[in-house]
Structure formats: C-alpha cells, structure tokens
Amino acid sequence: MSSKLSLTCLSSSSHIQFFCYVLAIFVTSTSISPSYAGENETDYQTLFNIKLMITHDPHGALTSWNNSLHFCNWTGVTCGKRHRRVTYLVLNSLGLEGYLSPHVGNLSFLRVLHLGNNSLQGAIPHELDRLSRLRSLYLYQNKFNGVIPANISSCFNLERIGLSYNELVGSIPKEISYLSKLTFLSLPYNKLTGGIPPFLGNISSMNMFSVAGNPLGGSIPDTLSNWKTIKEIYCSHCNLSGTIDSLYNLSLLTNIYCTNNQLTGSLPLAVGAMFPHLVSLLLWHNKLTGPLPPSISNCSRLTNLQMNQNNFSGKLRIDFSKLKDIYFISIGSNNFGSKELDELKFISSMKNCTELEIVDLSDSNFQGVLPRSIGNLSNKLHYLSLEQNQLHGSLPISIGNLVGLSSLYLANNHFTGSIPSTIGNLQKLQVLSLHKNQLSGTIPDAMGNLSLLNTLSLFSNKLEGVIPSSLGNCHRMLELYVNDNKLNGKIPTKLLQVSSLSITLNLSQNNLHGSVPTEVGDLKMLTTLDFSYNNLSGNIPSSLGDCGSLSSLSLKGNLFQGMIPSSLSSLKGLLELDISYNNLSGRIPKFLEELKLEHLNMSYNDFEGEVPTVGVFTNESAFSGMGNSRLCGGIIELGLPKCKETNKHKRKFPVFVIVILIASTLFTIIYLAYALCKKRSTNKLSPSLMNEGFVTISYNQLLKATNGFSEANLIGNGGSSSVYKGIFNEDDRFVAVKVLHLQNQGAERSFFRECEALQNIRHRNLLKIITSCSSIDFQGNDFKALVYEFMPKGSLHDWLHSSDGTSRLNLLQITNILIDVASALDYIHNYCLPPIVHGDLKPSNILLNDDMVAHVGDFGLARLLGTTSYQNSSIGIRGTIGYAAPEYGLGNEMTSSGDIYSFGILILEVLTRKRPTDDILKEGLSLHKFASMALPNHVIDVINVDILKVYQENETNIEKIKECLASIIKIGVSCSLYSPQQRMNIKNVIHELQHILNTLQNIEGIVFNAKLPS
Known part of the structure; x- marks a missing residue:
C-alpha cells in the first residue's frame, strides 16, 4: 500500500505530497516488523520513517537502509558502542530532496544532526525539541522555510547551530538565548528580520556569530559586549545602522565582517590595541568617518583589510611593514588627501608585505608623485589600482618589476612623460588602464610583449607617433582604446588581424591617414569600431561587411569618398552607423531600410535622390541627412524638398505581372521535379554519401541489420529520430542506424540538413556518416535513415x-x-x-x-x-x-x-x-x-x-x-x-x-x- 501512496505523491502538489508521505509513514510503520528489540527498535523505525520522506536520492546514499544490515551500519549513521543507539546522523552534500521527518525527534541519543548542502524543504520540525543530547545541528544550504522553532531551546546541550542559506523568515527567537552552551550560531542568507536582538548578549559562550545577508535592520546592540570569548562576527549586508562601539571590548576577535551597511562614526585611535588577534577587518561600503587609525599597524596577524567606500579622511599613516602576512588591502573610495609631500610614504612600507596580492587605493584623493618604491611590492601582487586620484609626475620605470600583475589601473590622474617600456616586462598583464592622463611620447613597441593582454586603455592622453604594429602580437586582445591622442601614420594591418578583438576598437580623434586596410574584415567578432575624426581616405572597404558582429560603426569626420558598399547589408546586428562629414556620394542604399538601425547619421556628404520612409528613416531623431543638398522626399519632419515625378509608377503593373508569371512557372517546374525525384529515390542511395563497402542500402537490409528495429537494439530515442545498433553480415561491422520519424514536423528537413552538412567534410572528431537510405517501408510509407560509424563507449x-x-x-x-x-x-x-x-x-x-x-x-x-x-x-x-x-x-x-x-x-x-x-x-x-x-x-x-x-x-x-x-x-x-x-x-x-x-x-x-x- 505504501508504494501506491508514493506513486500518488509523485503526481501531486508539494503540500499534498507532504501529507501523502506522512500517511505513508503511518501505514508503513504499522506493517514493518524490524528484527531489533527494545530501545533499538525505536531508532530503527525512526530512521525508516526519515527515509520515507526523502523523495529523491540521486546518489543512492540510502540504499543501504534496509533489513539486510543493522541500522548502525547504514550510510551516515553512527551508533554508541554501549547502547547501540544512534548518536550521529550525517547525510550532508548528497543531493537529497524531500522533507525532514518529524520522527527525527525520537532519536533521543542523537548528538550530531548534519543534513547540510541538500535540497530539503518545508518547516524545521518542532519535534527537534526532544533531542536533549543534541550538540550540533547543521541544516545549512537547503530550502527550509518558516520560522526558527522557538522550542529549540529544549536542546539545552546545543553548542553549534548552522542554518545558513535557507528561506527562513521572522525574527531570531528569544529562546535561543537560553542555550547557555552555544558557541556557534550561523544564520546568514535567509530572510530574517527584526534586527540583532539584545538578548543574544546573554549567551556568554559565543565564539562565532553570523547573520550576514539578512534584511535585519536596526543596530548592533550594546549587549554584544558581553561576548568575551567571541572570535568571529559576520554582519554584512544586513541594513544595519549606528556604530560598532559594542565590539571594541571583544579583544579575542579575529574576523570582523560588517560590510555594506549604513554604519556611522569613527574608529578609535587605539583600535589596533583593542584587537591584537585581528586577521580580517572588513567594513567597506558604510558611512564611517575620521582618520584610519595608525594603530592598525599593530595588528600583526592582519591578512585582509577592506575599508573602501567610506568617508575616511586625513593622511594615511598605517605602517604596513608590520603587517607581513597581509594579502588584501582595499582602502579606495575615501578622502585621504593631505597635500603633504610624503603623502604616499606608506607605499614604501608595503615592501615587506611579501604575501600581498591585491592593493586598491583608487578614488581617494591621493596627491603627489608615485614613488619608485612601487616596484618593490610583492611578486605575488596581481591587482593594483591607483586610478582616479590626483597623482602627477612620471610613471616610475620600476613599475616593470611587478611581474605578477594581471590588472594595473592608473587612469584618471595627472601623469606626464612617456609610458615606460618596462611595462613590457609584465608578461601576466591582462588589463592596462592609463586613460585620462597627460602622457606623451610614443606607445612603446614593448607593449607587443603582453601576450595575455585583453584590455588596453590609453585614450585621452597626448600620445604621438604611429600605432605600433607589435600590438598585433596581443592575440588575446578584446578591447583597445587609443582615441583622443595625437597619433599619426596609417592603421597597421597587423592590428586588424587580431581576431580576438570582440568588444571595441577605438582609434578616433587622432591624425591617422591613408585608406583602411581590407584586413579590417578579419575582425569578425568585433562589436564596436570607431575610426572617426581622423584623415582617413579612399573608399569604405567592402570587407567591412565581413565584420558580422558589429553593432556600432563610426567613420565620421574623415575623407572617405565613393558610395556606401553594398556588403554592409550583411551587418544584420548593426544598430548605430555614423558616416557623416565625409565626401561620400550616390543614392541611399535600399538595404539601410532593412537593417535594425537605431541611429543613422549620413549628414554633410554628397548623397542624392529620395530618402526612404521605412525603417530608421521614419524617426527624425534617429536619422540625420542634413548637409546633403541633393536629397529629397522622406518624412515631412525632415523638411526636405519633394522628389520630381518619374515614370516608374507606369511600369509597376507590367513588372508585377511578369514577376507573378515567372514565380508560378518556377514553382510548377520545381514541384514536378521534386515529385519525379521522390519517385525515383525508392530503394536508392544518396549518391553523395556512397562510401566504402555500402554502395546501396535498402530498407530490407537495415531491417535485417537491426533485427527488425527491435527494442533490444535501440540505443537512443529523440523527438525526430530513433537510433539502433546494427550489424551487416558481410563484414560483421557494427553501425549506428538513425531512423527519422518522418511523421514529426521538421524531421525530413533535419535529414537533408545532416546530409548537406556531412557529405563533404571529414575530421577525426566528427561522427562519420557511412551512407543513407531514402526508401519506403513494407507498408508503403516513406522511410529515411542515416548510417553512422558505431561508437562503442556511448555518449x-x-x-x-x-x-x-x-x-x-x-x-x-x-x-x-x-x-x-x-x-x-x-x-x-x-x-x-x-x-x-x-x-x-x-x-x-x-x-x-x-x-x-x-x-x-x-x-x-x-x-x-x-x-x-x-x-x-x-x-x-x-x-x-x-x-x-x-x-x-x-x-x-x-x-x-x-x-x-x-x-x-x-x-x-x-x-x-x-x-x-x-x-x-x-x-x-x-x-x-x-x-x-x-x-x-x-x-x-x-x-x-x-x-x-x-x-x-x-x-x-x-x-x-x-x-x-x-x-x-x-x-x-x-x-x-x-x-x-x-x-x-x-x-x-x-x-x-x-x-x-x-x-x-x-x-x-x-x-x-x-x-x-x-
């Protein structure tokens, strides 16, 4: 009977499903006759009921839960040696789905319940309150909902509670404060509200507390200062306000995470002495003010300091030389500028930080010259950002010593002088951002050594000379910005052959001249191409039509002449096209009506003729054609003169008739040819697919090879076909026979697609097609099949x-x-x-x-x-x-x-x-x-x-x-x-x-x- 109930449950809603399982437990519990006696029988029956409420066990973890083994030997179950009662139930990370049975409360000897990282749902059973011996409760990373049971306080031996990453609601129950032995309370990433309750301060044994990622609100209560043994506090993303004053007396703290809140106030100057054991201090994205205390230097065990996105001010006086283990420093987006000459002295103190990996000093109003000591930083440093400050002077040559860098951000400063060629030493560099400075000189050839570079941003400087062809060696380049400089010469062909360029190539606002090389068509993946405001001449290259991924193309402000090439009609994804301020001529191509353009600027050229009234041309704010004196027509809002009448309307009727006659004639010919070919195709092989020993294949041969397309030979089944294993007696060679379900829409088209795609190609990693069969079966129905090389190891x-x-x-x-x-x-x-x-x-x-x-x-x-x-x-x-x-x-x-x-x-x-x-x-x-x-x-x-x-x-x-x-x-x-x-x-x-x-x-x-x- 229980099996019938289970089948019913599988086809029911989640609520009905739950009650079905409860009923199944009742029915089953009255029919099972376990071989255990006394107290052991209770644990056996309880475990069996727990299994019944697991609806999906993808790894078969509970297959051992049967009468063939003593339950103490079941997967995840541990029993005490003396009483043979269940003491540990550990079933974490097994992909289990279903519900946690209320019967779990009968495991009266249970000390550890660990069901984390599964997909269990429903409410946490209130029956847990009967587990008086329970010490550890781990239900994290499931789908439990409802509230945290208040009666959990009856588990007075609880030391660790892990309920993170669920869907729990409501507030933290007051009864939790009665758990006097609790050391670990982990509740992050639920939907808890009601703030951090003050009564939690009564749990004097607390070592770790986490409520991160809950919309709690409120402030950090003063009562938390009673947690004298606390080592870790995680309160990030909780919408907290107020100060963190209540934490200052907690001298054993190692990790403080209170990021992305609305905390205010300043840090005490002696904060370093208050937290001598501090390892991680993360307070980013708050509203903290005042100086960053120099005493942080005394936190000698500090590895992670993230104070960015606050309102800290004054001179940064931390001596990082004492923080030898630090690997993450992020203090950007503050207001540290002091205008003192040695404002950046702290950078020199970082040379002893041999584990340093990330340094973010961006957007902090730092001023002065970047010291040469920047080159003494750790070889492990892979991220360095000083962008958006007030730095000036030259970039130090020593920056080339930072050979571990993958990202270097120095943009939006006032750097002058040339780009040091030593940057070419940074072989791991992937992002180099130097834009919006006052750099001059040439782009060093050594840039071509940066083979891993994917973003190079040099725009809005005073760079001159030619674009080095060595940039063509940057085979992973995704985006290049050298616009708004004083570059001259021609566009290097080698640069246009960097096929990885897929985001942006911007060479605008320079003094480049000559024609655009035809190799521009090699940029097949490029999205944005901007050559505007140069001195480029000649025709717009037709090869631009090969740049099939372009969404934005600007050739504005050059000396291009001739007509718009018809090849641009293949740019189906083009949204913005600006060819204004050139010497282009001719009529507006019809294909521009069909593109999905959102902006089209053709102004100040020499175009002539009628402006269309469909597509982008219907929107006066999207299309501009001013400055072309010979244009006419278009929508009224463009204000263009009407076009002169022509005789074209008189020709419309005969042309229309001719088109219809031609079309109907062609249709008749094609239909007759198709009918004739279909009749002749019976029992014939596709000639293009004749291969090896299979000169002709009939339906009968395939029927025999697959044992009548038997179920035993079926190795795959899809919407439009079935695949059978077959063998031909001639050479005992196994093949795979794909039989098309021609009654399904699209199946015949799929057959012809596959024939066309595979008939002329061969590659060791493509499934080899041996032959095909286009025939009729013994009932007179059309039959089509493809015969492939058999793959014995399956899919x-x-x-x-x-x-x-x-x-x-x-x-x-x-x-x-x-x-x-x-x-x-x-x-x-x-x-x-x-x-x-x-x-x-x-x-x-x-x-x-x-x-x-x-x-x-x-x-x-x-x-x-x-x-x-x-x-x-x-x-x-x-x-x-x-x-x-x-x-x-x-x-x-x-x-x-x-x-x-x-x-x-x-x-x-x-x-x-x-x-x-x-x-x-x-x-x-x-x-x-x-x-x-x-x-x-x-x-x-x-x-x-x-x-x-x-x-x-x-x-x-x-x-x-x-x-x-x-x-x-x-x-x-x-x-x-x-x-x-x-x-x-x-x-x-x-x-x-x-x-x-x-x-x-x-x-x-x-x-x-x-x-x-x-």
Missing part, C-alpha cells in the same frame, strides 16, 4: 548522468574530450567552405569510441553559413533549451558564437555534473551564474566531488589539480557569456585547454589512465 551524457558516471572519468580524460569537441568546432567554423554551425551541441550529441576519442554528431539542425539553404525556414526553437544561445530566443540567426555558448554550457555541465535545467538552477540562477559566482576562489565548491576523489590521497598535487579545474571552469564561463561578442574565440579555447592538458600530463605521482570498466 558523454551517459558518462555524466548514469549512476556510476563521472566517477569513471578522470580529469585528463575530461580535458582530452573537451579538446576533441573544440577541435571539431574549430574545423566546421573555420576550415569548412562554407562554414557550418552545428546548432545543437550538448552531451548527448558527443559520442565516444573505444579509445575515448570524442566525436560530434547529430547535424540535424546545422546551418551552412553564407548559403540560402534553410535560411528562411521556420525551425522553431534553435537547439535544446539550456544549451541554445540566448540570442536565438530573440529570433537572431544561428552563428558560430551560438555553438561557442553551447560548448561553454557543456564544459560547465561536465565539471559540475549539473544539467543547465537542473532543479537547483531557478529564480534567475543559470548554470553560467552558478559557476561564475564561484570564481576565482570557490571553484571547488561547484566541482563534482567524484572528479576529485581519485586525487585526494595525493596532497602534493591536489592544489595543481584544483588550479586546472578552476582554469577549465573559467573557460566555460567565458564561452557562455550572454553577449555573443564577448565569448571566447574557439582557437583561444583550444590553446588554453592544451596548456591545461600539458600541465596535467606533467604532474608526477598521479595515475590518470586507469583501466576503464567495460
């Missing part, structure tokens, strides 16, 4: 989501598979003519051979770029939900960047073993966000634990493994960015993955290639 989806999935794949194999898939994409995108977009990349379409080499298959949604094949046909959703690029949902055409998005999601799925439609990914949380939030320091939290298991015993290399995992996650996040233009280039993906593979292969002491199960 990547099977390896990820079967019961023993990823545990069989080690990191080296995963990396090899990802390289295989990336290589296939690189081939179809960049080496096929015409290029091919796959359109449905996902784990189930990645097949593996005996050697675990990955093959990309299923080209049923593929598109050949640059052709008209299927371009205008409606295919509904392009791809699979979760893997399809977001721009497809807006109706945009399929592009190679859509495949990159799908590949990024695939990477994240492989490492997290979470589908993009996983239940935990809801309320705006996507797989991309889930992974990106873990970067850079918490990646291991999202990695599937099975991947790490094989390496846990080797502590010397586990950190290297974690670094490799973080690098792969970063690639997945970069590929799955929302904006197509910002997604990672496939060639860069392969380069990065190959580097990771080399690292893995060089790690000693780890056996990667363990024999796989058959």
Whole structure:
C-alpha cells in the first residue's frame, strides 16, 4: 500500500505530497516488523520513517537502509558502542530532496544532526525539541522555510547551530538565548528580520556569530559586549545602522565582517590595541568617518583589510611593514588627501608585505608623485589600482618589476612623460588602464610583449607617433582604446588581424591617414569600431561587411569618398552607423531600410535622390541627412524638398505581372521535379554519401541489420529520430542506424540538413556518416535513415548522468574530450567552405569510441553559413533549451558564437555534473551564474566531488589539480557569456585547454589512465 501512496505523491502538489508521505509513514510503520528489540527498535523505525520522506536520492546514499544490515551500519549513521543507539546522523552534500521527518525527534541519543548542502524543504520540525543530547545541528544550504522553532531551546546541550542559506523568515527567537552552551550560531542568507536582538548578549559562550545577508535592520546592540570569548562576527549586508562601539571590548576577535551597511562614526585611535588577534577587518561600503587609525599597524596577524567606500579622511599613516602576512588591502573610495609631500610614504612600507596580492587605493584623493618604491611590492601582487586620484609626475620605470600583475589601473590622474617600456616586462598583464592622463611620447613597441593582454586603455592622453604594429602580437586582445591622442601614420594591418578583438576598437580623434586596410574584415567578432575624426581616405572597404558582429560603426569626420558598399547589408546586428562629414556620394542604399538601425547619421556628404520612409528613416531623431543638398522626399519632419515625378509608377503593373508569371512557372517546374525525384529515390542511395563497402542500402537490409528495429537494439530515442545498433553480415561491422520519424514536423528537413552538412567534410572528431537510405517501408510509407560509424563507449551524457558516471572519468580524460569537441568546432567554423554551425551541441550529441576519442554528431539542425539553404525556414526553437544561445530566443540567426555558448554550457555541465535545467538552477540562477559566482576562489565548491576523489590521497598535487579545474571552469564561463561578442574565440579555447592538458600530463605521482570498466 505504501508504494501506491508514493506513486500518488509523485503526481501531486508539494503540500499534498507532504501529507501523502506522512500517511505513508503511518501505514508503513504499522506493517514493518524490524528484527531489533527494545530501545533499538525505536531508532530503527525512526530512521525508516526519515527515509520515507526523502523523495529523491540521486546518489543512492540510502540504499543501504534496509533489513539486510543493522541500522548502525547504514550510510551516515553512527551508533554508541554501549547502547547501540544512534548518536550521529550525517547525510550532508548528497543531493537529497524531500522533507525532514518529524520522527527525527525520537532519536533521543542523537548528538550530531548534519543534513547540510541538500535540497530539503518545508518547516524545521518542532519535534527537534526532544533531542536533549543534541550538540550540533547543521541544516545549512537547503530550502527550509518558516520560522526558527522557538522550542529549540529544549536542546539545552546545543553548542553549534548552522542554518545558513535557507528561506527562513521572522525574527531570531528569544529562546535561543537560553542555550547557555552555544558557541556557534550561523544564520546568514535567509530572510530574517527584526534586527540583532539584545538578548543574544546573554549567551556568554559565543565564539562565532553570523547573520550576514539578512534584511535585519536596526543596530548592533550594546549587549554584544558581553561576548568575551567571541572570535568571529559576520554582519554584512544586513541594513544595519549606528556604530560598532559594542565590539571594541571583544579583544579575542579575529574576523570582523560588517560590510555594506549604513554604519556611522569613527574608529578609535587605539583600535589596533583593542584587537591584537585581528586577521580580517572588513567594513567597506558604510558611512564611517575620521582618520584610519595608525594603530592598525599593530595588528600583526592582519591578512585582509577592506575599508573602501567610506568617508575616511586625513593622511594615511598605517605602517604596513608590520603587517607581513597581509594579502588584501582595499582602502579606495575615501578622502585621504593631505597635500603633504610624503603623502604616499606608506607605499614604501608595503615592501615587506611579501604575501600581498591585491592593493586598491583608487578614488581617494591621493596627491603627489608615485614613488619608485612601487616596484618593490610583492611578486605575488596581481591587482593594483591607483586610478582616479590626483597623482602627477612620471610613471616610475620600476613599475616593470611587478611581474605578477594581471590588472594595473592608473587612469584618471595627472601623469606626464612617456609610458615606460618596462611595462613590457609584465608578461601576466591582462588589463592596462592609463586613460585620462597627460602622457606623451610614443606607445612603446614593448607593449607587443603582453601576450595575455585583453584590455588596453590609453585614450585621452597626448600620445604621438604611429600605432605600433607589435600590438598585433596581443592575440588575446578584446578591447583597445587609443582615441583622443595625437597619433599619426596609417592603421597597421597587423592590428586588424587580431581576431580576438570582440568588444571595441577605438582609434578616433587622432591624425591617422591613408585608406583602411581590407584586413579590417578579419575582425569578425568585433562589436564596436570607431575610426572617426581622423584623415582617413579612399573608399569604405567592402570587407567591412565581413565584420558580422558589429553593432556600432563610426567613420565620421574623415575623407572617405565613393558610395556606401553594398556588403554592409550583411551587418544584420548593426544598430548605430555614423558616416557623416565625409565626401561620400550616390543614392541611399535600399538595404539601410532593412537593417535594425537605431541611429543613422549620413549628414554633410554628397548623397542624392529620395530618402526612404521605412525603417530608421521614419524617426527624425534617429536619422540625420542634413548637409546633403541633393536629397529629397522622406518624412515631412525632415523638411526636405519633394522628389520630381518619374515614370516608374507606369511600369509597376507590367513588372508585377511578369514577376507573378515567372514565380508560378518556377514553382510548377520545381514541384514536378521534386515529385519525379521522390519517385525515383525508392530503394536508392544518396549518391553523395556512397562510401566504402555500402554502395546501396535498402530498407530490407537495415531491417535485417537491426533485427527488425527491435527494442533490444535501440540505443537512443529523440523527438525526430530513433537510433539502433546494427550489424551487416558481410563484414560483421557494427553501425549506428538513425531512423527519422518522418511523421514529426521538421524531421525530413533535419535529414537533408545532416546530409548537406556531412557529405563533404571529414575530421577525426566528427561522427562519420557511412551512407543513407531514402526508401519506403513494407507498408508503403516513406522511410529515411542515416548510417553512422558505431561508437562503442556511448555518449558523454551517459558518462555524466548514469549512476556510476563521472566517477569513471578522470580529469585528463575530461580535458582530452573537451579538446576533441573544440577541435571539431574549430574545423566546421573555420576550415569548412562554407562554414557550418552545428546548432545543437550538448552531451548527448558527443559520442565516444573505444579509445575515448570524442566525436560530434547529430547535424540535424546545422546551418551552412553564407548559403540560402534553410535560411528562411521556420525551425522553431534553435537547439535544446539550456544549451541554445540566448540570442536565438530573440529570433537572431544561428552563428558560430551560438555553438561557442553551447560548448561553454557543456564544459560547465561536465565539471559540475549539473544539467543547465537542473532543479537547483531557478529564480534567475543559470548554470553560467552558478559557476561564475564561484570564481576565482570557490571553484571547488561547484566541482563534482567524484572528479576529485581519485586525487585526494595525493596532497602534493591536489592544489595543481584544483588550479586546472578552476582554469577549465573559467573557460566555460567565458564561452557562455550572454553577449555573443564577448565569448571566447574557439582557437583561444583550444590553446588554453592544451596548456591545461600539458600541465596535467606533467604532474608526477598521479595515475590518470586507469583501466576503464567495460
């Protein structure tokens, strides 16, 4: 009967589901006859009832909970040696779903209840109050709702409570203050209100207290000064006001996190003496005032100081030389300027901080000359920001010593002199921001040494000379800004061949001359291109039409002549086009009416003829054509003269008739040809797909090869096709036979797409198509099938989501598979003519051979770029939900960047073993966000634990493994960015993955290639 109830529950709402399970417990509890006697029987029955309310157990953790084992040997259960009663119930991080049974209150000997990091829901049972021996309660990272039970105070032995990351509401109950032994209270990231209650100060044993991320409001109560043993306080993002005075007597504090509140007041000058054990002091984004006390120098154990976004003022007098372990200093967005000559003396004191990684001194009104001692900072320093201050003088040459830097921000100051060539030594630099200064001289050739650079911002300076062609060596450049300088010469061809440029290339407001090189068409991923206000001449290059990702193009204020090239019609995503103040001529091209332009400026040229009255031309604020004396027509608001009458209207009728006659004739011819071809195709093979031994394949042969398309031979089933394993007796060769469901809409089109895509391409990582069959079955119905090389190791989806999935794949194999898939994409995108977009990349379409080499298959949604094949046909959703690029949902055409998005999601799925439609990914949380939030320091939290298991015993290399995992996650996040233009280039993906593979292969002491199960 209980099984019937469970089936009913699965089809019911969550509330009905809950009551169904309670009823199931009652029914079952009257029918089970455990083999345990006395007190032990109570614990057995309780555990069984707990299991009944778990609705989903993805890892099978509770399969051992049966009569074949004593319950003390069940997974997660620990019993006392004397009484054989349950003392520990630890089921954390197992993906469990369902409810926490009220019967848990019957485990009267329980000391530790640990159910953290699951997906349990409902209210926290009030029956917990019966657990008088309970010491630790961990229910964090679940979906518990309702209030914190007040009767939890009956668990008077409780020492640790962890309820973070749930959906609890209401206020903190007063009864918690009765727990005199409580040392650890963790309630962050719930929906608690009512402030931090003063009665909590009565718990004198408190060591750690966290309420971060709750909309509590109120102030920090004075009674917290009674916590003489407190070491950690976390009150960030709580909408707190008032001061932190109540914390000053808590001398054992090591961590103070009170960020992003509305705290006021100043810090006492002796704050360093008050907190001698301080490790982390984070008070950023408050309203604190006064000086930053020099006594902070006495906190010799301090590692993390974040005081940015406050109103601190006066001279910064902290002696950082005493803080040898500090790695994070962020004091930006304050008002420290003192106008004293040695205002920046504190920078010299940082040279002893050998662990320093991040220094943010931005927007703090610092003045003076940047000292040469800046070059003495730690080699571990990777982030340095001094932007938006009042600094002047030259940039010190010693800055080239900071070889660990990946981000350097010095913009919005008053620096003069030239850019030191030593910046070329910063081989790890990814972001260099020097804009809005008064720098002069040339851009050093050494900039070309920065091979990892992705953002270079030099605009609004006084730089002169030519743009160095060495910048073409920055193969990872995403955006370049050199506008508003005094640069001259021609645009270097090599710069335009940096295919990674995908965000912005801005060369405007300089003195560049000559024509624009045709290589500009190589910038296929670029979003914004600005060449305005130079002296560029010649025609607008037609190759600009190859920049298919452009949304903004400005050629304003140059000497361009001739007509607008028709190739610009291919810029389907163009929103802004400014070609004003040139010498362009001719009529306004018709294709400009069809583009989705939001702004079009054609003013002050020599255009002639009629202005259209559709598209962007219907909005006087969006279109400007002034200064073209020979334009006419358009909407009334433009104020242009009417166009002279022509005879074109007299020709409309005969032209219209001719078009209809031609169209109807062509339709008749095509229909007759199609009918004839279809009749002749019975029992014939697609000639383009004849290959190897399969000259002709009939329906009968496929029927025999698959044992009558039997269920036993079925290896896959989808919406438009089924795949069967088959064998031909001629050579005992296994094949995969994909039979199209022609009754389903789009199936036949999918057949022809796949034939067209695969008939002329070959690559080791593409699924090989052997032949096809277009025939009729024995009932006279149309029959179409494709025959592929058989992949004995199945699909990547099977390896990820079967019961023993990823545990069989080690990191080296995963990396090899990802390289295989990336290589296939690189081939179809960049080496096929015409290029091919796959359109449905996902784990189930990645097949593996005996050697675990990955093959990309299923080209049923593929598109050949640059052709008209299927371009205008409606295919509904392009791809699979979760893997399809977001721009497809807006109706945009399929592009190679859509495949990159799908590949990024695939990477994240492989490492997290979470589908993009996983239940935990809801309320705006996507797989991309889930992974990106873990970067850079918490990646291991999202990695599937099975991947790490094989390496846990080797502590010397586990950190290297974690670094490799973080690098792969970063690639997945970069590929799955929302904006197509910002997604990672496939060639860069392969380069990065190959580097990771080399690292893995060089790690000693780890056996990667363990024999796989058959």
